[in-house]
Amino acid sequence: MQEVMLDCLGEACPIPLVKAQKKLEELAVGDVLIVQIDHSCAMKNLPEWAREAGHNVEIEEVDDGEWEVVIEKVK
Amino acid sequence: MRKLHMWPSETCGAVQIIGRDMREKKVEQYDVVIIGGGASGLTAAIYCGRARLNTLLIEKSLMGGLATYTNEIENYPGFPEGIGGLALMELFHKQAKKFDVKFKLTDVKSVDFEGDVKKVETFRNIFECKAVIVGSGGRPRTTGATNEEKYLFDKGISFCATCDAAANTDKTVMVIGSGDAAIEEGMFLTRFAKKVIVSVIHDVGKMDANEIAREQALGNPKMEFMWNTVVDSFEGGEQLETVNLKNLKTGEILPVVVDSCFEFIGYEPNTEIFKEKLNMSKRDYIITNEVMETGVPGVYACGDVREKELKQISTAVGDGAIAGVEAEKYIAETEVFANQIMQKERIGMIYVYSAIDAPSREMLPMMQEIEAAYGDQVKLSVIDQYKGQRLCDRLACDVDPMTIFYTEDGEVVEISSECDRPSIFDMLNKLVAKPIEQTA
Known part of the structure; x- marks a missing residue:
């Protein structure tokens, strides 16, 4: 089980989502992808997409307006 | 150092691989858990936090809820120039943080509202609490069209x-x-x-x-x-x-x-996890009374998830304030009820009166005298039915003023409406270890 960081700081929608989707494809089940974002728009679509796709998601607010979206690949 | 990122290995161990379902969830205790970080949930959080309740708010993604989808809000009082939805919700969030509310950004997988300890489960935690406030709101409806x-x-x-x-x-x-x-x-x-x-x-x-x-x-x-x-x-x-x-x-x-x-x-309510646990309308909104009670003791609903007429930030704020205050009252009452009224140390004598009923009110001094006569054998509690109807409800008995509940070991053993001095002495003498002579 590996843990991969994806730096999307400074990037606006839809880039974080597209990058995360691509990266998650490369990972194996059980791996964890951590997407760093600081645009609130990505907070709306990224967690929702990942949950709809069946993955486990938890978010940490690292700072005001800066988040880490932690996605555990389930399938 | 943040330990957040360690979770798959943290709980499973580096070499040992345990199935996902086997991973043990961390249990945490709170006074109140609020589900949903929109306008109503954040307002409830401000009220609970300010009442010094240990409060957790769980939001599945961005704090602020549906209001953050709105570009400009012109009808929320206090902002004559208008304000952006996201900016307004950031202020709500900041205010709740000031009152020491804890936040968790994840989705709630299931809830258990049975019993006094409620449970709210996420994929890594089980949060146990005394009261739950549901402010899970709604999500945009889709057309359902092809592709x-x-x-x-x-x-x-x-x-x-x-x-x-x-x-x-x-x-x-x-x-x-x-x-x-x-x-x-x-x-x-x-x-x-x-x-x-x-x-x-x-x-x-x-x-x-x-x-x-x-x-x-x-x-x-x-x-x-x-x-x-x-x-x-x-x-x-x-x-x-x-x-x-x-x-x-x-x-x-x-x-x-x-x-x-x-x-x-339009929108549809986020109520899937509450099905069969809370009363809902035909369109799956949660039904509450005007003080946001769902019918399950200690569980409240507020904001857009409720069946109600006007869904606005300003009405969500009102709902959230009521839910927060009601949850606070519920928790205080639960404690008073368990620790004082239903105490186990002495024989209990619970006198139900009404502040607006003179005869029942005038018996209070006599009740206190009797308690004193028994020294440390008897504990008197008084419930004013006029103000404390809900405490009466907890005794699960719809009674008139001038009723006495006798308890032993925290259990009601006798209910009597005979409030004259000899009857009370008779009853207490049957219950206490050392009966005493009736005082004048």
């Missing part, structure tokens, strides 16, 4: 003009719907897009939006309306290219080439 799911999530279909307007500068966009949100957000989009085509289900000129918005929209040169239409299908490659509208009157399919499509056709 819709193919173009969700930044593939062309959006529910948030504020989020995606800038990306549509000089583009052609479609708006589905004719309510306040559709027309107001559609007008906002005209500041960026070169053309905004609105698909309206009604006849020419008719919209669900308020009259002012309707007139402004009809006069907006960048807005175009396609009346009597609904979405039939979405077409394109990777990205959305065409929306096929269907004219409801003629049945004709009208292909419209667009860069993006914004859907504003």
Whole structure:
């Protein structure tokens, strides 16, 4: 089980989502992808997409307006 | 150092691989857990935090809820110049943080409302608490048209003009719907897009939006309306290219080439996890009374998730305040009830009176005298039915004023309406270890 960081700081929608989707494809089940974002728009679509796709998601607010979206690949 | 990222290995051990379902969830205790970080949940959090309750708010993604989807809020009092939805919700969040509310950004998987200790489960934790406030709100409805799911999530279909307007500068966009949100957000989009085509289900000129918005929209040169239409299908490659509208009157399919499509056709409540646990309306909204009680003791609902008339930030704030205060009262009462009224140390004598009933009120000094006569053998509790109806309800007995509940080991052993001095002495003498002579 590996843990991969994806730096999307400074990037606006839809880039974080597209990058995360691509990266998650490369990972194996059980791996964890951590997407760093600081645009609130990505907070709306990224967690929702990942949950709809069946993955486990938890978010940490690292700072005001800066988040880490932690996605555990389930399938 | 943040330990957050260690969770798969942290709980499973580096070498040992345990199935996902086997991973033990961390249990944490709170006074109140609030589900949902929109306007109502954040307001409830401010009230609970300020009442010094140990409060946790769980939000599945961005703090602020549906308000963050709105570009400009002009009808929330206190902001005469208007304020952005996201900016307003950031202020709510900041205020709740000030009162030491804890926040967790994840989705709730299940709830257990049975018993005094409620449980709220996420995929890594079980949160145990005394009261739960549900403010899970709603989510935008989708059309259900062919290929819709193919173009969700930044593939062309959006529910948030504020989020995606800038990306549509000089583009052609479609708006589905004719309510306040559709027309107001559609007008906002005209500041960026070169053309905004609105698909309206009604006849020419008719919209669900308020009259002012309707007139402004009809006069907006960048807005175009396609009346009597609904979405039939979405077409394109990777990205959305065409929306096929269907004219409801003629049945004709009208292909419209667009860069993006914004859907504003109402909301549906986020209540799946509460099914069969809370009372719901036909449309799956949670039914509450006017103090936000759901009917399950210690569980409250507030904001858009409730079955109610006007869904606005200002009404959500009112709901949240009530829910917060009620939860606080419920927790205080639970403690008073368990630790004082139903105490186990002595024989209990619970005198129910009413502040507006003189005869029952006038017996209070005698009750106190009797308690004193028994020294440390008897504990008197008094409940004013006029103010403390809910404490009476907890005794699970609908009684008149001037009733005495006798308890032993925290259990009611006798209920009596005989409040004369000899009867009380008789009863207490049967219960205490050392009976005493009746005092005058």
